[in-house]
Amino acid sequence: MLDTPVPPARVALFxxxxxxxxxxxxxxxxxxxxxxxxxxxxxxxxxxxxxxxxFNTGYVSEAIPLVRRFVEAFGDSxxxxxxxxxxxxxxxxxxxxxxxxSGDQGLVDAVAELAPRVLELSxxxxxxxxxxxxxxxxxxxxxxxxxxxxxxxxxxxxRPLRLLxxxxxxxxxxxxxxxxxxxxxxxxxxKNSDTSVAMTTDKVRAILDTRAEVxxxxxxxxxxxxxxxxxxxxxxxxxxxxxxxxxxxx
Amino acid sequence: xxxxxxxxxxxxxxxxxxxxxxxxxxxxxxxxxxxxxxAARGALADTQLRRNLGHATHTIRAKRAAAVAEMGDWxxxxxxxxxxxxxxxxxxxxxxxxxxxxxxxxxxxxHWARDGEECNRIVADLVAAHGxxxxxxxxxxxxxxxxxxxALAARGIQALETDLAQLIIQLAEExxxxxxxxxxxxxxxxxxxLFLRTLPEAPADLSDDPHALAEVARRxxxxxxxxxxxxxxxxxxxxxxxxxxxxxxxxxNARMCTTLPEVLITVMGIEKVIPTWQDLEVYLQVLPRSSxxxxxxxxxxxWTGVRPGDGPQEFHLVLIDNGRTSVLADEIGRQALAxxxxxxxxxxxxxxxxxxxxxxxxxxxxxxxxxxxxMLVGVKNAPSLPYASSLCGxxxxxxxxxxxxxxxxxHLRGQVVSGQDSVKPxxxxxxxxxRMFGSRLLYEFAQRxxxxxxxxxxxxxxxxxxxxxxxxxxxxxxxxxxLPPESFREWWRGRDRE
Numbered sequence: 001m002l003d004t005p006v007p008p009a010r011v012a013l014f015x016x017x018x019x020x021x022x023x024x025x026x027x028x029x030x031x032x033x034x035x036x037x038x039x040x041x042x043x044x045x046x047x048x049x050x051x052x053x054x055f056n057t058g059y060v061s062e063a064i065p066l067v068r069r070f071v072e073a074f075g076d077s078x079x080x081x082x083x084x085x086x087x088x089x090x091x092x093x094x095x096x097x098x099x100x101x102s103g104d105q106g107l108v109d110a111v112a113e114l115a116p117r118v119l120e121l122s123x124x125x126x127x128x129x130x131x132x133x134x135x136x137x138x139x140x141x142x143x144x145x146x147x148x149x150x151x152x153x154x155x156x157x158x159r160p161l162r163l164l165x166x167x168x169x170x171x172x173x174x175x176x177x178x179x180x181x182x183x184x185x186x187x188x189x190x191k192n193s194d195t196s197v198a199m200t201t202d203k204v205r206a207i208l209d210t211r212a213e214v215x216x217x218x219x220x221x222x223x224x225x226x227x228x229x230x231x232x233x234x235x236x237x238x239x240x241x242x243x244x245x246x247x248x249x250x
Numbered sequence: 251x252x253x254x255x256x257x258x259x260x261x262x263x264x265x266x267x268x269x270x271x272x273x274x275x276x277x278x279x280x281x282x283x284x285x286x287x288x289a290a291r292g293a294l295a296d297t298q299l300r301r302n303l304g305h306a307t308h309t310i311r312a313k314r315a316a317a318v319a320e321m322g323d324w325x326x327x328x329x330x331x332x333x334x335x336x337x338x339x340x341x342x343x344x345x346x347x348x349x350x351x352x353x354x355x356x357x358x359x360x361h362w363a364r365d366g367e368e369c370n371r372i373v374a375d376l377v378a379a380h381g382x383x384x385x386x387x388x389x390x391x392x393x394x395x396x397x398x399x400x401a402l403a404a405r406g407i408q409a410l411e412t413d414l415a416q417l418i419i420q421l422a423e424e425x426x427x428x429x430x431x432x433x434x435x436x437x438x439x440x441x442x443x444l445f446l447r448t449l450p451e452a453p454a455d456l457s458d459d460p461h462a463l464a465e466v467a468r469r470x471x472x473x474x475x476x477x478x479x480x481x482x483x484x485x486x487x488x489x490x491x492x493x494x495x496x497x498x499x500x501x502x503n504a505r506m507c508t509t510l511p512e513v514l515i516t517v518m519g520i521e522k523v524i525p526t527w528q529d530l531e532v533y534l535q536v537l538p539r540s541s542x543x544x545x546x547x548x549x550x551x552x553w554t555g556v557r558p559g560d561g562p563q564e565f566h567l568v569l570i571d572n573g574r575t576s577v578l579a580d581e582i583g584r585q586a587l588a589x590x591x592x593x594x595x596x597x598x599x600x601x602x603x604x605x606x607x608x609x610x611x612x613x614x615x616x617x618x619x620x621x622x623x624x625m626l627v628g629v630k631n632a633p634s635l636p637y638a639s640s641l642c643g644x645x646x647x648x649x650x651x652x653x654x655x656x657x658x659x660x661h662l663r664g665q666v667v668s669g670q671d672s673v674k675p676x677x678x679x680x681x682x683x684x685r686m687f688g689s690r691l692l693y694e695f696a697q698r699x700x701x702x703x704x705x706x707x708x709x710x711x712x713x714x715x716x717x718x719x720x721x722x723x724x725x726x727x728x729x730x731x732x733l734p735p736e737s738f739r740e741w742w743r744g745r746d747r748e
Contacts, residue, residue, distance in 0.1 A: 015738050015739070017687065017693070019738060020697075020737050020738040020739055021697050021700070021733060021737055021738075022731060022733060022734070023734075024734055024736060024737055024738035024741055025734075027738035027741075028738070028741060031742075043739070043742050045690065045739065046690055048687040048688075048689075048690060048693045049687040049693075051684075051687070053680075053683070054680060054683070054684055055660065056641060056660055056663070057663060057667070057676075057680065058636075058660070058662075058663030058664045058665075058666055058667035058668075059664075059667055059677075059680045059681075059684070060664045060667075062680055062681060062683075062684035063684070065684065065688045066684065066687055066688065069687075069688065094660075148640070148641070148642035148643055148644075149643070151643075152642070152643035152644070152646070152647055153643060179644075180600055180642075180644075181600045181640050181642035181644070183600070183640060184640065185639070185640025185641055185642070186641070187637075188637065188639065188640045188641070189723065189724060190720050190721060190723045190724060191287065191637050191720070191723075192286070192287050192290065192601070192637065192638060192640075193287075193722075193723025193724065193726065193727070194287065194290055194291045194294050194723075195287075195290050195294065195601055195604055195605055195638075196640070196723070197723075197726070197727040197728075198294050198604045199600050199601075199604065199640070200727070200728070201727075224731065225728065227729075227731070228724070228727075228728030228729045228730060228731075229727065229728050229729075231712065231728075231729040232727060232728050232729045
């Protein structure tokens, strides 16, 4: 363990709608991992969706009640963690905009107060808990795809890679063209499916070139896109959320 | 004009006969005959295009990154570039009047054009007044925007493009596909064939060596440079305090266009003005590194009015609005007016890299085009462009004047949605989804309902069904995971009870 400020005793988990509904394994891994690191986890039951899909597709007014709901669910939490870089980026970078559109000064203030306390998982572990070796064991060949919002909005930098490098037994291989988008982009994958698929195919080719068994990332949404293509092409390569690898032990 | 023509083959600038096109003010909008997804589909299937573009964008991307990495103060330069433009735009009226005064004082004449039509008429009148039927042109996006060449052709004036890539586009009777490298979608073998077909100067044994190709173009152009009496250029910057116009280029053809003819006409968007001479120090550093990855571009031409016995003896500056003031009125969108047309955002864009510029159906392709064009022509006239992005943010990261393109894209998507005349199925779905997410009970009910509904189709963790309608875009090429038997929150509640 590194020298560190006092690690948080409790965090509230924002699981995200996608994580809750489609990828509960990643959420369970987050809980297991954080508890192993000595941080206990709350799960406010009033949470649903951050509103990113609505906001990014142009439905700003529809996102307002979701922002309000998020603030109500997490307003009392000292620290919030989420296993999704893009949902955290939505909260930290765009909630202020939605609140502004709502014209509700109370919401503007509440968002300004809460947003900085919302962290992505690797930020919480590396910056607040202050560890990079989480005691994981994962004897597989793995490549890491830095998701766009983690890379360019949250500026996660090498935090996820530092966590992965400390995993025992891992064969971590660099992904060529890692910083290129996987082609998901939320409703972009539907509205511009041809371009999206072209991007995903190139990402998958890069993953196959590494001969990795597992592609990991900080976002289940991007992984769902990549996995959808890996699976359709019967590549025999799977995706796992970063938390699932970090929670693995001997 | 050609409402049914594909953007790929649009135009035939020289043979354009229907004069009614000239009456349409926002000619930029004419390209929008296909939505971006439709046009992209064709481009994505063009294997040669994919190869040419993939190669070109990756090469310039790496070079730009290296050129930028050399600069210890790059972030400060970006911030300065952004701040100067922001201040200028805030007081645009004052700086434009100051520019007019300076240019006039230096012996030039300033013309104001409300839109493309007025601009084209001013230029055509000026050319006609000198009784010539041929002009040489330096590369100018603004005159592409107004479709000046078509307007001149309609008045019997032939405009010869002198930038090599722009000449290639003109000879091929195509549209530019890139801001800086209009012919980026063509490789040298294709250019060789084009030259053999269109240039009498091309020898039968012409190779596809870039030097040989450039030499043929040079011979083709040289005679015209020397005989042209009127030159037309765009402008990269115009300094309000001195009345100096700056044109930045690689080939030297713009220098010829702006120095050899007796009369020079410069067409410039009103957002290109900068306050002081010293402001150039910022832009002349960030522009070449961002666009061609050069420390300094080979030719920077700066001129201030006219000087007896040196260069053109008559100088006209046409300042054009063509939608820019409405962009300025948009508090979030106005940052797009800071664009210095470097094209770094195009080169780094994963969408542009695969579709090329023609799919955007606009003078300004790529990420900057996806925000600028809808604002210039009205989002109603280009509603698919703000969605032509995965919001990956690579454009914002490289922009030398820090235009937050993803922010503006999302903002414009909001305008597309709020401006819809009828209720679209998507809006219904989005509204229902918002209601569902708006209530914990409905949300949890929907989770259970989803599991029930998928039962006939879920096998081995996947949904064995091709989804209908727009959702087929997902399942055509990707598997869809089935909902797991238990949501996270159900697991959590079970765990809590233990």
